[in-house]
Structure formats: structure tokens, C-alpha cells
Amino acid sequence: MKKEKFIKFLIKEKCIGFFEEPIKLSSGEESSWYINLRELQSNLSKLDKFTDFIVEFVNKKKIEGPFVGVPESATLPAIRANEKLGYKDFIFLRQKLKSHGISGRFPYSLSPIDISGREYTLLEDTLTTGDSAILTTLHLLEGGAKVKSIIVVCYREDKRWGGLFPHEYIKKHLRIPVYTMTRARDILPLAIKELNPSKEVIESLKKEYSTHEEIYKILNNLS
Numbered sequence: 001m002k003k004e005k006f007i008k009f010l011i012k013e014k015c016i017g018f019f020e021e022p023i024k025l026s027s028g029e030e031s032s033w034y035i036n037l038r039e040l041q042s043n044l045s046k047l048d049k050f051t052d053f054i055v056e057f058v059n060k061k062k063i064e065g066p067f068v069g070v071p072e073s074a075t076l077p078a079i080r081a082n083e084k085l086g087y088k089d090f091i092f093l094r095q096k097l098k099s100h101g102i103s104g105r106f107p108y109s110l111s112p113i114d115i116s117g118r119e120y121t122l123l124e125d126t127l128t129t130g131d132s133a134i135l136t137t138l139h140l141l142e143g144g145a146k147v148k149s150i151i152v153v154c155y156r157e158d159k160r161w162g163g164l165f166p167h168e169y170i171k172k173h174l175r176i177p178v179y180t181m182t183r184a185r186d187i188l189p190l191a192i193k194e195l196n197p198s199k200e201v202i203e204s205l206k207k208e209y210s211t212h213e214e215i216y217k218i219l220n221n222l223s
Contacts, residue, residue, distance in 0.1 A: 006053045007190045015039045018197040032204040035154045037125040041076045051080040066090040068120045070136045078123040106143040116144030127152040130166025149177045157184040
């Protein structure tokens with residue numbers, strides 16, 4: 001997968017942008033930039049192009065499925081990727097625990113299914129704090145499944161979890177490899193070049209990434 005081509009696709013489809021005034025993300029953190037890949041899921045043509053990039057990435061990295069999407073943001077891309085790669089055995093996860101259903105079946109699945117002994121690769125569209133990916137992984141593990149790896153489409157590289165980045169926390173404590181298609185260090189330079197945000201926005205970004213030496217250096221060179 002050509003990273004630059006993918007990032008430009010996301011920018012063109014208005015999945016990436018900047019705010020003059022920092023806003024609060026769903027994670028609770030404030031930020032002057034956003035990534036919203038749900039923009040690609042309201043149109044089948046866009047979704048198809050999006051999953052082509054995912055398929056190209058997993059084939060290059062030789063990552064095996066079937067793929068399960070973090071609910072609900074990565075559900076449709078995971079289903080479409082499974083279809084393109086020929087995986088027929090996959091699950092559609094729900095965000096909240098199902099309070100009724102067949103005993104012995106996985107309560108986080110939309111359909112009644114026993115996942116014990118099965119193996120999956122988790123797909124996360126945007127990794128910020130890592131909460132959603134970690135929680136979904138724990139649900140799958142509690143159901144008796146094995147999570148072989150986690151694929152992150154866009155990684156904001158926000159630091160958390162006792163000084164560890166989310167991918168470091170996952171590798172250390174869950175012992176699951178994390179593969180990232182794009183990171184903030186890749187996205188921000190191209191997005192700034194293409195969208196030309198104000199100096200105030202760049203200064204706000206520098207403050208946001210002040211503890212991330214590599215990204216701070218990139219932003220400092222752009223200002």
C-alpha cells in the first residue's frame with residue numbers, strides 16, 4: 001500500500017481536517033485536528049476504495065483474517081475486507097452487551113455464535129487512547145477466541161497508559177502485535193501541505209504533541 005496515496009485519498013474525502021479552536025474528541029482529549037473515517041461508510045463506492053487500501057496492506061504484510069471490526073466504526077470495512085479476501089467466517093460485533101439470547105453464545109455478537117477456539121484479526125479505524133480496541137480485544141478473549149493481531153488504519157499517536165503509547169501497552173500487556181497503516185507523523189505533514197491550516201493551528205498542534213519528540217520536530221519545521 002502506498003501510504004501517501006492513501007493519505008491523500010483520506011484528505012480528498014474530507015476524512016482529515018483541522019479546527020481553529022481545539023475541540024473535545026470522543027476520547028475526552030482536546031485536539032486541533034480530526035480523523036473521521038465514517039465519512040467513507042455512507043457511500044458504497046467510497047467504502048470499496050477504502051477497503052481496497054486495507055486489502056492491499058494486509059496482503060503486503062501477510063496478515064491473515066478473518067477480520068473483526070471494532071464496533072461500530074470499523075464494522076463495515078472489516079466485513080467488506082473479509083468479502084474481498086474470501087473469508088466467510090466472521091462476526092458482527094455489537095457495542096453494548098446483549099442482555100438476552102442463547103446461553104453459551106458470545107453476547108457481544110449480533111448473531112448467536114460460539115467463538116471459543118476461533119481466531120480473529122481486529123480492525124480499528126482510528127486509534128486514539130486505545131480504549132475501544134483494548135476493550136473489544138478483551139471481550140473476544142473472554143469469549144474464548146484468539147486475537148492474532150490488530151490493524152490500525154489511522155493512529156493518532158497519543159500518549160497514555162502510564163507513559164506508554166497505546167500500541168506499546170497492547171504489545172506489552174496483551175502480547176498482540178499491532179500493525180499501523182498510517183500514523184500522525186505521516187498524516188500531519190501531508191494534511192498541512194494540502195489544507196494549509198493557520199499558524200495558530202500549527203502552534204496548537206505543537207502544544208498537543210509537545211511530548212512526542214518526532215512529531216513535534218516535524219511540526220516545528222513546518223511552522
